[in-house]
Amino acid sequence: MPELSVPSLLEVRNLTRRFPGVVALDDVNFDVVRGEVHALVGENGAGKSTLINILAGVLQPSEGRILIDGAAVVFSDPPGSQSCGISVIFQEFSLLPHLSVAENVFVTREPRRGPLIDWETMNRNTAEILHTLNLDIEPSTPVSKLSVSQQQLVEIARALSSKARVIIMDEPTAALNEREVVRLLEIVRSLASSGVAVIYVSHRLAEVFSVADRVTVFRDGRHISTSPRNAVTEQQVVAAMVGRKLAHLERPMRTSGEIILEARELTVDNGVVRNVSFSLRRGEVLGLAGLMGSGCSELMEGLFGLRKITSGTLTLDREPLQANHPRAAIRAGIGFVPEDRKTNGLFSDLAVTENLTIGALPRWLKSIPAFLDPARERQITLEYKRQLNVRFSRPEQRISGLSGGNQQKIILGRALAENCRVLLLEEPTRGVDVGAKAEIYTLIDGLVAKGIAILLQTSELPELIRLADRCIVFVAGEARAELSGNEVTQEAVMEVATGLSHRVAIRDQALEVANGE
């Protein structure tokens, strides 16, 4: 770990940034030294993004100074920041999908021979950088052919090729699975040991604690604390982030009822998921775990009528269930909270109310069929606002103005408003901050206590352990193991999910089938 007396490579002093009506950053100090991984944590709205954007040259500070090697600098635009050796890897990648890896790594800095691009040098240099990242892909591969984690590494390769001295990573693991996360964290450590300063912005404290040398907490635009990793506990950091103590860190004891959903030998889409059997009881959370492409999501989509169940039987309350459109699944009492809120859940042009009631419209109709009842819709929205503790000013407000956590609660409320008996949850806390996360866990506990049966798919193992009473581990489209109660541990799940290397070929096959659809 670097000594704190080492001079800072990058430092900000008394940085303030105001927007009309808000102070996004309030008199903040922050620094990073050579060879250090400095984690920056905080809830949404804490000011992390504003700081990143100022360091990237996208925003200008209202007050305060930025120092590099002790000398004051001003970044009026992104190239200004880059020329000082700062490279930002945003959560939403800025790769050009149709260009090759090499073209992306060297974009705007292409090596030339005369007026022409020197492809040979460009591909060779790219291959070298990829090699240092242990990334085994051809520099000429189009980026669109790569997985999310590989694309992330291409972003890092671009930063390295520009001789960046400070690399800022914004939520770098948001779209990665457990194994890819481990690999990324190794790379981050090795970047630091090669002398680069890394600013690591993340919600996930487990990662922060395994990779960072120092941890800084922001809250409401203010700097709350900076401490060496060994000097703080995860609980202290969480308390600093949310400004209060969070309850319910343990899974409550539950008593489950009779079987409500039963699957026998289900096969989805001719083999994306094969011969899966399980039963789900009232008042129980059944977890589905597995690496990306293992079939958990595909199984849920099959249950909800988004994919075809090609063989096997499915019963809901002993009645055969055959949903070939989500509409049928919703009518039968199945609710679905999808993984990707923005593309599969939200109607960003519509109001909060309309987003909440859209799936349940038949229930709020007036006596004349097909006519809406705005007063009733409004009343329902206010009921759910109180019940789920959602924060918004008016039901008529557009949902796009709400925070991720509040949007997620509305989508959860939507499934509840449909009167669902079985709830399919896919990554229920993705992109929501720590406070909202704890609230959503409590909400889920409450639903389960009321007798709702939940099928949960999550790539965050701590979340799985916190919520699931039992857990089925999927590998390559098949159920490999079922764990229950105290058997559900991170180690046990990962062992089953990753330990079967001879299965990889089958998984790739299954992926091909999935992609071919």
Next chain:
Amino acid sequence: MESRGGRFTWFRPSPVAVTLLVVGAVFAVLTPTFLTLNNLLNVCTSASVVAIVGLGMTLAIASGNFDLSVGSTAAFAGCIAMSVVPQIGVLPAIALGIATGALVGWVNGLIVTELRVPAFIATLGMLTIVRGAALIYTRGRDIYLFGKTDYKILSSGVTPALLALAIALFFGFLLKHTRFGRHILATGSNLASARRVGVRTTYVLWSVFAIVGATAALSGLILSAQVLTGNGRLATGLELSAIAVVVLGGTPLTGGQASIPGTLFGSLLVAVINNGLNLLNVSIFYQNVTLVLLLLGALSLTSGWTSKFGRIASKGSVADVAKGGDGAKSA
């Protein structure tokens, strides 16, 4: 700024209404004839023809699509109706004409939902096919209606304006007070989400395209009634005016939102400008140029507004493309 919730409102101080008043005032000062009853009736009639198809187009755009074939549909329906008046009478002929338009629209919907061809290509193709059908049907000649002046009821007096108003009220009611209207907006806002919440998006899109076709047909019937002539070349370029009045009225092309009064005001604005230029003896060739300039101006203003209030990331941003394309909108 807090963004507005309900995407459909009856009244809001809109730029298009203000522009309409200003432009109207200018023409009233510049020409002695603009403010005469006869001239205003003319303006109303030509505005109504575009407004009717524009209202249909508003629904299509709200559902995340649009229809380039409306001009051809208008001509085809006009010819069909005109040709059968002597055999089956005026009212059945009108009904048949509108049904023809709805059928063409439904075929558009089929192509978009079943063959998964983007609306742009599907309706561009239908623009050509249906225009061809109209010309084949009339063998390229005019169809005259001698002595059947009943048919003229469609275009005489305030009928077109009343029809436009009635349709506007009906569509406004549809969007604000019915499940079908809500489903149109949901489909236009996010197709994938709409499907997931149980909206039968296929039926919604079929219906919307059929409605656009029907409104296009009605506009075509009025146009042909004005001259009591069926002609395969009628209403050429109507698709541009129809889309222009929707956009001028403030309905964004990205779907999920609609302004019915905006479309009415947009139609009036275009009609007033064309009429005023006529009165000032400006060549008709300038009128289309004016229309396109207005359209570009309105589009640049609205996109400027949206990005100003931070909705850059909501639709088809660079980030979306980088993530492998925006599947929700393109399907």
